[in-house]
Amino acid sequence: MDYVHLLDQVVEKVLLAGNLLEAEWNRPGGxxxxxxxxxxxxEIEQQLRVSLLDLVDCDYWGEETGRILTSAEFCWVVDPNDGTSDFLQGRRGSAVSVALMRNTVxxxxxxxAPVTSDRGPDCISWTKGLGGILRNGELLPSRLIHLHLEAGSKVFVSTAAANKPKLNSELCAPADFVPMPSIAYRLARVAAGDAVAGISLVPVSAHDIAAGHALLIGAKGVLLDERGEPICYGSQALLSTSAHRCFGGAPRxxxxxxxxxxxxxxTS
Structure with a gap:
């Protein structure tokens, strides 16, 4: 398979889906x-499901429109709007998330993320065979392997962290914690070099993290579960609950x- 050519096609489909998300954000009345x-x-996933399966007719794992699991070699994994709760509460940064897995990898x-607080529309992508992460069409170097927690670095956490700033500051030290929606977008921004790590402290499914996981692979990062083990997707149970907590970014x-x-x- 020509993954790089396929990536161009998938990005095109995801950008079109993002138009729907942006239009909904700007809808009169919210x-x-x-x-x-x-x-x-x-609505977004219905559009993506048809267009992605037209590109590669394979298994499918989506958040909203059900699943096709036949043990096929390839599987699409789709979250049409990762960060829905924040989106509905008026917070910028939810994201369309699409991954392709081959033999569960x-x-x-x-x-x-078509609507962000600090970057404008932000599309981050990668595929096997590409020599780095693409951000809005620009190829970025892979450098996560060289990073570690230090003063001035950032850890992306959920928006709920803003309710307990002192404790989150302590747990992320010496890095600064930055609350933001969407674990998919947190991991994507880490892969693009905006932070040293992105975390989720609540259970995540494959549709939440598989695309961000792919980006971390491209950036030579890791995605670990609450035990410090690499996250994998080798069963339906692991697709449903891939981890109870996840930590993605620079290995150290x-x-x-x-x-x-x-x-x-x-507990506090």
Whole structure:
């Protein structure tokens, strides 16, 4: 398979899907939906499901429109709007997330946040055979392997971290913690070099993290679970709950972060 040519096609489909997400953000009266369900999520995934399966007819794991699992070699993994709750609460930074896995290993990933707080539309992508991460068409060097936790570095955490700034500062030290929506976009921005690590302290499924995982692979980073083990997707159970916590980014930083007492976030 020509992965690089396929990536160009997938990016095109994801950007079109992002137009729907942006239009919903700008909708008079605000986005439709409540809680963690927005009506546009289904609309986006219906569009993506058809277009992606036209590119590679294979298994499919989506958040909104169901699954096709036949033990095929390839599998699309789709989250049409990672960060829906924040999106509906008016926070910028939710993202369309698409991965292609081959024999349960991510080999292509695209994460597109059409509405961000600091960058404008932001599309980050990678595939096997590409010599680095692409960000809005620009090839970036892979440098995560050289980074570690230090003063001035950043750790991307969920928006809930803003409610406990002192504790999150302590747990991320000496790095600074930065709250933001969407674990997919957190991992993508880490892969692009904006931070040393991105984390989630709640259970994640493959549709949340597979595209970001692909990007981390391209940036020579890691994605670890709560035990410090590499996250994998070798069964339906692992697709459903890939980890109870995840730590993605520079290998040395993630090895240090997963050992910290994150349970304090929920008990203090």
């Amino acid at each position: 986005p439709r939906g409540h809680g963690d369900k927005a009506e546009v999520d289904v 991510p080999v292509l990933g695209v994460v597109y 930083a993630c090895q240090e972060l997963f050992r910290r007492k994150w349970e304090r976030i929920f």
